[in-house]
Amino acid sequence: MPMLDKIIFTGPVGAGKTTAIAAISDAPPVSTDVRCTDDTIKMKNTTTVAMDYSYISLDDGARIHLYGTPGQERFNFMWKILARGGIGLVLLVNRDNADPLGNMEFYLDEFDEFARNHAVVIGVTRSGVLDQASIADFQQRLYERKQIFPVFEVDARNSDDIKLLVQALLASLQH
């Protein structure tokens, strides 16, 4: 069994993965961000092309690595590589996207094998502007898929919100 020492943050472009990692990590994330040259420029100036990385240190000096996957689908070959040895998956979905429920399902399908053997939590970000779906809509879609994962409204900048996601992930792994 591979050593469990990392938590994976995934989700579409602009969901707040880099920000979420920065909110709980001990050091600013090392990002492989480049200036956007495609449609992503409409959402933000830069995007992650390989991964984000940072860590949290435990009391005995051990490190838990925090990896953020690149959001764009053309980098999806990276996702499974990054997931190896992962404790669990934090999936962030931007509620203001045109199809946030479809986004959630896409990533759950992509990480299906990982999700069956580990734990998944879902953070719904950027709530309150366009609000394409309510938390109840996410819950209902998961219920239809027979996947009862925690879904919380979060602000990726708020460390307590991101800590709550990780706490729920850990509870799901143990109980």
Add this chain to the structure above:
Amino acid sequence: MMTIRLPELQLAAPFLGMHEKGILATAIKKLAQDGVRVRLLPGSLREAHLLVFDLDSKYGQQILKVSRAGQVKLVFAEQPNHGTNLIALAKPPAPAALCDVLRRLFSKMAAQLAEQQAATATAATAGTQTLFSVLLSAKEQGEYLRIQATGCPVVYVDGVQRVIATAATSGTLRKLYTVPFEELRVQILTRADYANASQGLLLSPLYSLLWTAGVECSGGVLLPGHNAYQAVKLRAWPNFSRDNFVASHLKIAAALARQPLNLIKLAELTQLPFEAIVNFYNASYAVDLIDAGDKISAAEPEQRSVSDEARSLFSRIAQRLSLRG
């Protein structure tokens, strides 16, 4: 609010040899780490739930004679084959087998205690109104309410649209849960009165208030008509980032999202007080997060298989990322 006793298996171990006593003490310590409460009573033979003794020793048969009816007897013997009235382990007892027996006896006792407490609590509070029961009724009957407590702006409840209208902040709303129900002024409104009174006030989901009222005001008493032996399952996690929660709610939600359980078994599995389980259940039921009925059946609860190494790692991460407040 009634006091909920935590289950504790009390045992006496009269005239046990030093070696067996050591094994017993180690087993009790190990079980304590898993939340299984077993206590060795010094010299209280008749008060103990369980007697542990060496059947082959010269006192073995005497202890059998003086034990009271209904007292469970766990004996160590060279030939552990003594009929159905005794639980027998071969000498010297294997620590794992001893732990297993004590764990089973504790679980049985915890279930019986939870059943008694549920029955007592339901009988004691039948018909009592709380903020929770009033809000739940508004939701179920589609009522419009005006609720006021001293020091808290008026809260208007629309049970049809399932929203509340108020100028109160989440901080001032806390008054509603903390004052005795008799100090709340609750009035049923017509739709027109509600519409007039709530104009210009901020709307927020009723479910957030209902969830918190369920957790804060249930007092460990199961909703009328609900049964602690009915298997239930969580159909979705509560939205803990916006609703009030405590750390034990994560544990309960994780266990109940994974498998259908009745509330007695849920308390056993999570090693949490039955009162906490009931409060969580009531709140979750009220906000439509519970699946129950004939389609849900409970198998024997499964403990999640997690290595000690992984459990220790998860616990250190949880400690490192503990939430404020």
